[in-house]
Amino acid sequence: MAKAKILVVEDSKEIACLIEKYLKTLGYAVSALVVSGEEAIKKTEENKPNLVLMDIQLSGKMDGIEAAGIIRARFDIPSIFVSGYADKKLLERAKITEPFGYILKPFKKKELQSNIEMALYKHKVERERKKLIEEHMSDLQEYTKKIVSAQEEERKRIASELHDGIAQDLAALLIKLKKPNKKPSSNDQNLKSVTNGIAAAIEEIRNISENLLPSGLLVLGLQKSIVSLVNRMSKNHKVKIQFKSENILTTENLEKVKLPDDSKITIYRIIQESLNNAIKHSNASNITINFQKPKKNLKVIIADDGTGFDPNKVGSNCLGILGMKERARACKSNCTLDILTENGKGTKVMLAVAVEPVKSKKKN
Incomplete structure (x- = not known):
């Protein structure tokens, strides 16, 4: 030894x-x-x-x-x-x-020896405990990543079934009902009511489908998906939401940095959950979403003028906040999430996602 x-x-x-x-x-x-x-x-x-x-x-x-x-x-x-x-x-x-x-x-020499032996032993145990915690944290993060991935797959499946299944069936039924009938019927008013009900159901299913899986997030791009989310939530909840990105999120600009699909989904979901929390729990009237130009990190700040909350009392009843934190930790890119809030003073959610500039190919 x-x-x-x-x-x-x-x-x-x-x-x-x-x-x-x-x-x-x-x-x-x-x-x-x-x-x-x-x-x-x-x-x-x-x-x-x-x-x-x-x-x-x-x-x-x-x-x-x-x-x-x-x-x-x-x-x-x-x-x-x-x-x-x-x-x-x-x-x-x-x-x-x-x-x-x-x-x-x-x-005395004995006093020195006993203190040294105790210190060396204590530090050894402390290091072993720290290593064990790190291993458990690593396992937990890996497990969380799998859960988040499974959630996204399940969202995708349900959204597809709603959009391509039930919504399509209802749409076909609506077309049939709207076909002109040569013989007027005393049930025309009932028919109109049914038609309106089906149209409303189709709209609701499309909204649910869009919330589960934003169409075009990975095809049309992050910016268009966030604009669609903002417009939908502003309309449905009568809340003023300002979105400022300075075209940082356009497909052309995002091609200049490495931003994996996993990171795009993380950004979208955290914005989505922040808006939900601000509207449903904080009674916010005004919400702003600001993106900052990426250097080492792509930063987004979601701020609202709602009631806020006590960050020291975030527990199982605040699953949205906990879910955002877990999603940020599970992101394959290096993500940091900070939430600043206080009772009566609104909430500010700050997300930073690590990005790397894409090296331009040298022309021959």
């Missing part, structure tokens, strides 16, 4: 030499002896020790607490503070860096 490497950060040469002697007799390897926080960070990057023994009062501008915090954040390497001071203010500052021990000077 390899010896644990320990970096010693101590500005007193006498104490540094004593610690080095203790460590070697206990079977540890000393990766370096340094006197400042700046040197500690540099040596940590170079040598990747398993643990840092950190004095707090050091040479240089940076003290041990600041250095330990940077080392923990940047390299995920734990520190044990070794100090002659233990006042309350200092301890409160030290706690923020999540140290793995605090040894007061003077100390």
Whole structure:
């Protein structure tokens, strides 16, 4: 078994030499002896020790607490503070860096050993737990992707059946009913009522079909699909919706960046769900959809003047919000979703989808 490497950060040469002697007799390897926080960070990057023994009062501008915090954040390497001071203010500052021990000077070899062993074991367990969580998160994300994909396939199937099946049958029936009848009937008024009912049913089925699977999203393009969605929802719910894209979403412009079909569906669904939430739950009167020119990310902001909500109380009753977050996580492109809201102050949904410029082919 390899010896644990320990970096010693101590500005007193006498104490540094004593610690080095203790460590070697206990079977540890000393990766370096340094006197400042700046040197500690540099040596940590170079040598990747398993643990840092950190004095707090050091040479240089940076003290041990600041250095330990940077080392923990940047390299995920734990520190044990070794100090002659233990006042309350200092301890409160030290706690923020999540140290793995605090040894007061003077100390004995056994005390040093027990603190080191506990710190090394604790960090090992922490890393294993973190790795396990990452593996579970990876599995969960893969599972979510499959669920989202299955949902889209099911939407496609149902939309197709509604549009090509029931809607077509009703349309054919409507044509037959509208054919002129030479013999006037006392049931003409009833017939007219039935005809109007069938026409309304066809319109409703087409709306449901369009919501399930926007026609032409992957054929006619994202911009036309969003315009159609905005027009439909504005008409059905009597809400003012402004859509500003500056032609970013035209097929011609989108061809200049890599935006997979999966990302287009994600953008459309999150806009769709944001509009639904704003209209049905926030009682919004005005909604804006703004796209920003893509550099590294294609950004869209959906803002409304509705009632908003408390983001800390989003639970199982807010499935739309949770669904948007899961969809963004499941997107094959790197997506980030932020939702800013407050009771009585409306909601702002911000989606960023990673894009890459398409390299132009060199002409011979």
